[in-house]
Structures are given as C-alpha cells and as structure tokens.
Amino acid sequence: xxxxxxxxxxxxxxxxxxxxxxxxxxxxxxxxxxxxxxxxxxxxxxxxxxxxxxxxxxxxxxxxxxxxxxxxxxxxxxxxxxxxxxxxxxxxxxxxxxxxxxxxxxxxxxxxxxxxxxxxxxxxxxxxxxxxxxxxxxxxxxxxxxxxxxxxxxxxxxxxxxxxxxxxxxxxxxxxxxxxxxxxxxxxxxxxxxxxxxxxxxxxxxxxxxxxxxxxxxxxxxxxxxxxxxxxxxxxxxxxxxxxxxxxxxxxxxxxxxxxxxxxxxxxxxxxxxxxxxxxxxxxxxxxxxxxxxxxxxxxxxxxxxxxxxxxxxxxxxxxxxxxxxxxxxxxxxxxxxxxxxx
Numbered sequence: 001x002x003x004x005x006x007x008x009x010x011x012x013x014x015x016x017x018x019x020x021x022x023x024x025x026x027x028x029x030x031x032x033x034x035x036x037x038x039x040x041x042x043x044x045x046x047x048x049x050x051x052x053x054x055x056x057x058x059x060x061x062x063x064x065x066x067x068x069x070x071x072x073x074x075x076x077x078x079x080x081x082x083x084x085x086x087x088x089x090x091x092x093x094x095x096x097x098x099x100x101x102x103x104x105x106x107x108x109x110x111x112x113x114x115x116x117x118x119x120x121x122x123x124x125x126x127x128x129x130x131x132x133x134x135x136x137x138x139x140x141x142x143x144x145x146x147x148x149x150x151x152x153x154x155x156x157x158x159x160x161x162x163x164x165x166x167x168x169x170x171x172x173x174x175x176x177x178x179x180x181x182x183x184x185x186x187x188x189x190x191x192x193x194x195x196x197x198x199x200x201x202x203x204x205x206x207x208x209x210x211x212x213x214x215x216x217x218x219x220x221x222x223x224x225x226x227x228x229x230x231x232x233x234x235x236x237x238x239x240x241x242x243x244x245x246x247x248x249x250x251x252x253x254x255x256x257x258x259x260x261x262x263x264x265x266x267x268x269x270x271x272x273x274x275x276x277x278x279x280x281x282x283x284x285x286x287x288x289x290x291x292x293x294x295x296x297x298x299x300x301x302x303x304x305x306x307x308x309x310x311x312x313x314x315x316x317x318x319x320x321x322x323x324x325x326x327x328x329x330x331x332x333x334x335x336x337x338x339x340x341x342x343x
Contacts, residue, residue: 075090076090076312078090078091079093079308079312079313080100080101080309080312080313080316081095081096081097081098081100082094082095082096082309083096083099083309084308084309093309096309100309100312100313101313101316101317103313104310104313104314109292112289112292113292113293113297114272114294116290116292116293117271117272117274117293117294117295118271118272119203120203120206120207120274120279120293121270121271121272121274122271123207124207124211125264125267125268125271127207127211128207128210128211128214128215128218129260129264129267131211131215132215132218132222133222133253133260135155135215135216135219136219136222136223136225136226137226137252137253139219140223140226140252141244141248152216154216155215155216155219156216156217156220157216158212158213158214158216159214159216159217161213163275163281164277164281166209166213166278167278167282170196170209170282171196174195174196174205176192176193176194176195176197177192179192179195181193181195194286196282196284196286196287197284197286197287198286198287199286199287199288199289199290199291200290201287202282202287202290202291203290205282206278206279206282206291210278221259221263222256222259222260225255225256225259226252226255226256229251229252229255229256233251233255234247234251237250237251257337258337261333261337262342264329264333265326265329265330265342266326268322268325268326268328268329269322269323269325269326270322271321271322271325272294272317272318272319272321272322273294273295273318273319273322274294274295275295276295276296276299279291279293279295279296280295280296280299283296294315294318297314298315298318301314330342
C-alpha cells in the first residue's frame, strides 16, 4: 500500500470519527474544529431557501395554483351532504347525509348516463392510444426530414382547432340537406341521413372526430420516448438481421411499453370526467339518449335547475369512480411489470 493511500485512509478515518462525535485526541492527536462538516448543519432553512430562491419560486407557482384552485374548493364537497339554501350558506344549510347520492341512483336515467360516459371514454382510449403509437412509430421510421415535418404539421394542426369550431364543422359536413356526405349519397341515388340525429351514430362521430383532432398531438409523447431508445439496441438488431417490422416489434414497442402503460393509467383517471363542451354542443333531442353523459347532466342539474347539492353529489361519484379506476389499473400494471405504474 502506497504512502498516499495510507494518508487518505487515515484522513477518512479521522473525518468519520469526527462525524460521529468522537474526539480526535483519542488517537493521540489534537482536536480539529470540523468547520467543513458543521457548515451544512449551521445553515438554516431560510438561508438555503434564499440561496436557491429561483428553484423555490418555480415550485411555489404550481403549488399555489393547486392550493387555490384544487384544495380550497374542496370545502364545497360539503354540499353533497346538505340540502343547500343560498340564504343559509354552505355551513348552515341542513344536513341530509347520503340522500343526494341515493336520489341519483334511484333515478331511472342514472345507469344509462354512467354507461354512456364509460362507453365513450373507453371507446376513445381503445381507439386513440394505438393510433397515436402507430403514428409515432411511422414518423420514427421516416428518413425524409421534409416529409416527416409535413406529416407532423398536418397531424398536429387539428389539435389547435377549438371544440366549438370542430362541432360547427361536423354539423356542416353532416347536415341532412347540404352536408358533404349527404350530397355524395344523393349523387349515388341514396336517401340523406340525419347523422347528428341518430343516437347509435353519436359515439362514433364523437370518438373519431376526437381522434382526428388529437392523434397528432398525442403521438408527441411516444415519439419522444422512441428518440430515447439507445442506438446500440438498433445496431444489435441490425447485426441479427431483423427487418423493420421485427425491429418495431422486438425493440421499439418493448422500450416504450412503460410509457404506453403510464399514459393509459393517467387517462383512466379521467374516464368519468369526459369533456363537457363537445358532448353538450353535439346534443339534440334526437340523440340525447346516447349523448347525455355525467358532465352534461351535472351542468343541467346544477346551473340550469339550481340543484347544487345534487350536482355536487354526482360529481363526487365521478371522482370516486375515477380514483378506483386509476388505482385498479395501476395495480394491474404492477402485475404486468413490477417497475411499471405511477407509484
């Protein structure tokens, strides 16, 4: 062992003893003030925050948002257990326990509304995630930069169309008299169809118009995951003589499988919180049987009928179901892959 190594080990031993509070004179040496070791202890929390205030500021802004707009409004959950009276306020309104929840489940339409919401959400998930993954894989295999950027621009652009404009476009294209599709049917000698008035067509129109709008944007996360795959894996696959489809199946998909699972779990947390605007704008008396979902029903009960307690109870049922779904699918992902899941 070299002298330098001996000195280093001796220094390390002395520092270790000082760290645990043992005096240096036990080794026959003079006590040395451990300023370097005590420097971090002497620094207070405020001093640390003032030193790195930029980072704390970045964290404070989203925390403030969640506190003000997510946690403070939770006080309103009390409405679900009360018969709210505006004159008495939230706290002084009479308690009714689980009456509002029982009222919803006794409603003959409750099961249909929950079924419509669940069906639309699951239909959207099952159709949208595979298409977004396929688009990302196709873009990842494209070697022409010009073609790749053109496809990205064309597929991303619909995402920036507002929901109101999208529904207006649908109504124009599907109009029974002047719509594009009905004009084609007329030229073919067939009768026009009121697409927006057919209840059985509502879910297909809702889901596939959303896929057209969001697929390009949803593909971004999978494309980013694909760019993070190690080039060594591709080189090894090339040496093994795999073709493009085999490379996608044995290299690309396994490497982004955790990303796919995480996106699925995160989306499961919004299954019963399906977007209000699009469903509400597409509703009419003819398709209401299939178009009425939880969010539109909450709007009608709360803001139109002014039954705030009832609407709060329905929205709370939404939240409970979403929590159960996200916990269940997170647990299932752990069974599939121990390193998968959100937590």
